[in-house]
Amino acid sequence: MKEQDEKQETDTVDADYIIDEKAKTATITPRGAEKAEKYFNVENINDADNMTLLHHINQAIKAHGVMKRDVDYVVKDGEVIIVDEFTGRLMLGRRYNDGLHQAIEAKEGVTVARENRTLATITFQNYFRMYHKLSGMTGTAMTEVDEFREIYGLDVVEIPTNKPVIREDLPDVVYKTEGAKFRAVINEIVDAHAKNQPVLVGTISIEKSEILSNMLKKRGIAHNVLNAKLHQKEAEIVARAGQKAVVRLPQSLRYQSYRQACDTCGSSSAG
DSSP: OHHHHHHHHHHHOSSSEEEETTTTEEEEOHHHHHHHHHHHTOSOTTSGGGHHHHHHHHHHHHHHHTOOBTTTEEEETTEEEEEOTTTOOEETTOOOSTTHHHHHHHHHTSOOOOOOOOOOOOOHHHHHTTSSOOOOOOTTGGGGHHHHHHHHOOOOOOOOOSSOOOOOOOOOOOOSSHHHHHHHHHHHHHHHHHTTOOEEEEBSSHHHHHHHHHHHHHTTOOOEEESGGGGGGHHHHHHTTTOTTOEEEEBTTHHHHHHHTOTTSEEEEOO
């Protein structure tokens, strides 16, 4: 029933394609299909003989409607480079499959490179299990105790802090709009900066970090941004973590590693 309702909605919508941001999909509508048939001079875009053409069209509308520059990827030195959604780091040498990367390259007006062929794949979990000895240290292992035990057969030991933790973890604050949340974050930063307190603000994307950066510039607050566009400066910025009255805007899981180097910072999350 749900599929039927969705099909009826697609049939009646006044657009060429529909974007589902949550599922990260793009679906061509009958109106869009009709335009494609006229443009490519085919009788039925959904015919079996036109499946390759339809696939390229679907990838093109996904590139335009779903994949966002400076969020999902960056354009650097004439290349489209994927941004890891979890760490915010550039995934050099990695390319999207099934023609999506080429569609994004066409969208951005850079040289369209040949598609890579995947000859073999392996998950990180299986790759790590090939080692005879496994161990490590991280500040966030306790939240993944079950995964370490079930997948790797490893126990997690929590090492107590050298001194009592003095940081106060306050309850979450929820705002009706993103704009209201960002204004509140900026006010917190300004107050902390006035006290010469170092500030660390975690963001979930390049776009969000740059929005906050522009807001800070308008308030006259000097700061550093650390995201996939500026990853070359990471070591330099982390080395200066916790300095007096310094404001840092690291992206995504960079925030976690950076936070460990900045234990004295006043920190917040502005995703």
